[in-house]
Amino acid sequence: MEAVQLFPEGDCGLLAVCGERIDDRVGDRVTALDVAIRAARLPGVVETVPAFASLLVRYDPLLTDYDTLAAAVEPLTARTRVHRRLGGRVVTIPVCYGGDYGPDLAFVAQHAGLTEGEVIRRHTAPRYRIYMLGFLPGFPYLGGLDPALFTPRLQNPRTAIPAGSVGIGGQQTGVYPVVSPGGWQLIGRTPLRLFAPDRPLPYAAGDRIRFVPITAARFAELAQKEGTV
Incomplete structure (x- = not known):
């Protein structure tokens, strides 16, 4: 595997490029270097921001x-050359699929040539790796979506997507933590409050997300507890 390349990024950033594709092996290198730099407590470092x-x-x-x-940093990049899967949390996110919670589930099923139930089964089967957070506070970019569920984005994005909405955009799936415009196909929604300014996110880059289907009744129960009604 190619060596990590270092580049200046603006007047106060260093960019370490660990590869040129999105996969677990490259993601492991990013995670390993992130862990090594934070552990080294290098003078002047303000934060590290992992990406794909x-x-x-x-x-x-x-x-x-x-x-x-x-x-x-250069000596620390040598630690990324050994491929080893770093442990991360598995975060469970309950999702109510279809209906008002996932208005595009039928389209995704039609596009894939599957039943809605099979789309749900395939969507909840993987443990999705969080490669990076971005776009919105706490928005997780996930890898591992079943290729059968790859679905093009909406031609006309919505101006307001409810917080907690789970969507598919091209080859990726993710969750909108806050109300936002967006063009992904919405297949469900979680009642959990994923982002709040006064508390940490329930996940981080390098963790994995597991979606679990729930009923509308269970959604209402959890939403009441979370204050997301």
């Missing part, structure tokens, strides 16, 4: 500079 195939390291330019940081 790269890691952004933000630093305080008053405390360090790119050359100094790159010299410290």
Whole structure:
């Protein structure tokens, strides 16, 4: 596997490119380097931001500079050359599929040539890796969607998607943690409050998400507890 490449990113960032594709092996390299840099507590580092195939390291330019940081990070990249799956949490997210909760489930089923029940079964089968968070606070970009469920985005995006909506966009699936415009096909919704400014997210990049189907009655019960009614 190719060596990790380091590049300056603006005036206070270092970008470590670990590969050129989206897969578990490259994702493991990103995660391993992220863990190594945070454990090293390098002077001036403000935060690390993992993505599909790269890691952004933000630093305080008053405390360090790119050359100094790159010299410290370069030896740590060697640790990503050994392929090993790093342990991450498995976060369970209950989802009520179809109906008002997933208005595009029928279209996804039609596009795939499957029944709605089979779409749900296939969607809940994997444990999806969280490659990165972005677009919205806490929006997880997930890998591992069954290719049979790949579905094109809406031609005309919605202006407001309910918080908790689970959608499919092209080759990916994800959850909208807050109300937002969006063009993904909505197949369900979770009653959980995934994002709140006063508490940490229930997941992070490198964790895995498992979707579990629930009934509308169970959705209402959990939504009452979560305050997401």
